Amino acid sequence: MHSDWPDLPSELLADIAKRLSSIHDYLCFRGVCSSWRSAATFDNFDNALPRVPWLMYVTGEKKEEEKHVERVANFFDLTNNKTYNITTNFPPSHDKKSYVLSCGGWILCVSEDTGGAVNLTHPVWRVKLDLPCLDTFPEYAHKDRIRFITKMVLSCSPTIKGHLVVMVIWGKKNQLGFSRPGDSSWSVTDTWDGSFSDIIYRNGRLYAVDFRRKVVECDIDGPNPSQIVQVFSFPYLPDLYYSASTAFYLVETSGGLLIVRRGIFDRRTI
Amino acid sequence: MVTTDEKGPLTAKKKSVIIRSCDGDEFLVSESAAVLSTSLKKILEEKEDRLIHLSDIDNKTLAMVIAYLSTHADDGLSDDLKRSFDQEFVSGKEFDVLKYLVLATDTLQVTCLCYTVAKKMADIMKNKLVEWVRREFDIQNDYTPEAEAEIRRLDAWAWDDRQLEDD
Numbered sequence: 001m002h003s004d005w006p007d008l009p010s011e012l013l014a015d016i017a018k019r020l021s022s023i024h025d026y027l028c029f030r031g032v033c034s035s036w037r038s039a040a041t042f043d044n045f046d047n048a049l050p051r052v053p054w055l056m057y058v059t060g061e062k063k064e065e066e067k068h069v070e071r072v073a074n075f076f077d078l079t080n081n082k083t084y085n086i087t088t089n090f091p092p093s094h095d096k097k098s099y100v101l102s103c104g105g106w107i108l109c110v111s112e113d114t115g116g117a118v119n120l121t122h123p124v125w126r127v128k129l130d131l132p133c134l135d136t137f138p139e140y141a142h143k144d145r146i147r148f149i150t151k152m153v154l155s156c157s158p159t160i161k162g163h164l165v166v167m168v169i170w171g172k173k174n175q176l177g178f179s180r181p182g183d184s185s186w187s188v189t190d191t192w193d194g195s196f197s198d199i200i201y202r203n204g205r206l207y208a209v210d211f212r213r214k215v216v217e218c219d220i221d222g223p224n225p226s227q228i229v230q231v232f233s234f235p236y237l238p239d240l241y242y243s244a245s246t247a248f249y250l251v252e253t254s255g256g257l258l259i260v261r262r263g264i265f266d267r268r269t270i
Numbered sequence: 271m272v273t274t275d276e277k278g279p280l281t282a283k284k285k286s287v288i289i290r291s292c293d294g295d296e297f298l299v300s301e302s303a304a305v306l307s308t309s310l311k312k313i314l315e316e317k318e319d320r321l322i323h324l325s326d327i328d329n330k331t332l333a334m335v336i337a338y339l340s341t342h343a344d345d346g347l348s349d350d351l352k353r354s355f356d357q358e359f360v361s362g363k364e365f366d367v368l369k370y371l372v373l374a375t376d377t378l379q380v381t382c383l384c385y386t387v388a389k390k391m392a393d394i395m396k397n398k399l400v401e402w403v404r405r406e407f408d409i410q411n412d413y414t415p416e417a418e419a420e421i422r423r424l425d426a427w428a429w430d431d432r433q434l435e436d437d
Contacts, residue, residue, distance in 0.1 A: 017392070
C-alpha cells in the first residue's frame with residue numbers, strides 16, 4: 001500500500017506534532033518536509049507537556065580574529081547527558097553586565113547597564129520579546145540594579161498571543177510586579193510589609209510566599225491586579241530552626257500547593 | 271455480508287445501525303456504540319435510515335474503529351480496562367494502519383481515539399532521525415537542497431547530534 005503521508009490534513013499533522021514532548025523531536029518533525037513544517041508551528045508546540053528541564057550554562061569562546069570573548073550558551077539535557085551549543089542569535093545579549101532567569105524554556109535576560117533593558121527570549125525558537133526597562137519600576141535607582149529581579153514566572157507560553165503576563169519579585173524589599181509585552185512600564189502590587197521568597201502562577205492567580213511563611217494571592221487578570229490578599233499563614237513551629245538564611249518555595253504537586261523550606265546554611269530541607 | 275459487533279446478535283431491546291465501508295462490507299453496530307462518534311451521531315439524529323455508507327473508510331479500518339467504539343460503549347467494562355484496551359489497540363500497528371486510523375477517526379470525529387493514535391505516532395518518532403522518518407513513513411522530501419541546508423544551519427544542534435548516533 002503506498003503511503004501518502006504529506007496528504008494528511010494539516011490539523012492532523014499538528015495533532016501528532018503536539019504530542020511530541022521533546023523539542024528535539026519537534027524540530028526533526030519540522031525537518032521532514034514542507035507540509036510537516038507548516039503544521040508543526042511554533043504556536044503548536046505544547047509547552048504544558050511535562051518535560052525534564054535543560055540546564056543552561058554560559059562559556060566564553062575567544063575567536064582568533066576578534067579581540068573580545070564571545071559568550072556561548074550551552075544547554076545540558078539531563079535525559080541523555082548531552083550538551084547542546086545553541087549559538088544562532090543567542091545569548092540574547094552579549095552584554096556582560098546581564099543575568100538571566102528562566103521559566104518554561106523562556107529566558108528573561110536582565111541588563112544591569114544604564115536603563116536596565118529586559119527581554120524574554122526562547123533559544124530554540126529564536127524569538128525575542130522586549131519588556132519594559134528596569135528604570136520604569138517605581139523608585140528605581142541605578143545603584144539598585146544588581147540582581148534587581150530575583151524571580152520570574154510566566155502566566156502562559158508567550159506563543160499564546162495577548163495573554164502573557166510576566167510576574168516578578170523585584171527590588172531590595174522583594175515586592176511583586178508584573179508586565180505584559182508592549183507595556184510601557186512595569187506595574188507593581190500594593191506594598192507588602194513582608195519580603196517575598198518565591199512566586200508561582202496557578203489557576204489564573206499569582207501566589208507568593210514571604211519569609212514569614214505567609215502566602216498571598218493576586219488576581220493578575222482581574223479588575224484589581226495590584227491588590228494582595230493573604231490566603232494562608234504557616235504556623236510557627238518552635239522545633240524548626242529559622243534564620244535569615246532560610247528560603248521558602250512554592251511547589252505545585254498533585255493539584256495542591258506545598259511550601260518547601262530550605263535552610264541555606266544548615267542544609268536541612270523540611 | 272453483515273457482521274455483528276462484539277456484543278453478539280441484535281436483541282429486540284437494543285437499537286442498531288448498519289455501517290457500510292467504502293469497499294461494501296457492512297457492520298452491525300449498536301446505536302450506543304455508534305453515537306460515540308460525533309459524526310455518526312449527527313447522521314442518526316438527522317435521518318431515520320439505519321444504514322450509513324462511509325465513502326472514504328475501508329473495511330479493515332472501519333472494523334478497528336467499530337471494535338473501539340463497541341468496547342467504549344460497554345458499560346460493563348471499567349475505565350481501567352478501557353484504558354488498557356486503548357494501549358493494546360494501537361500497539362504494534364504499522365504506520366499505514368495508524369495513518370488510515372487517524373484519518374478515519376478524524377472523519378468520524380472520535381476525538382479520544384484520534385488523540386490516542388496521534389500520540390502513538392508521535393511516540394514512534396521519538397529520538398528518530400529526519401531521514402529515518404522520511405524512509406519509514408515513505409515521505410518525499412520536497413525541500414530544495416538550498417532550503418534544507420538553511421533549515422539544518424538554523425537548528426544545527428538538533429540535526430548534527432542525531433546524525434552521529436544513528437544511521
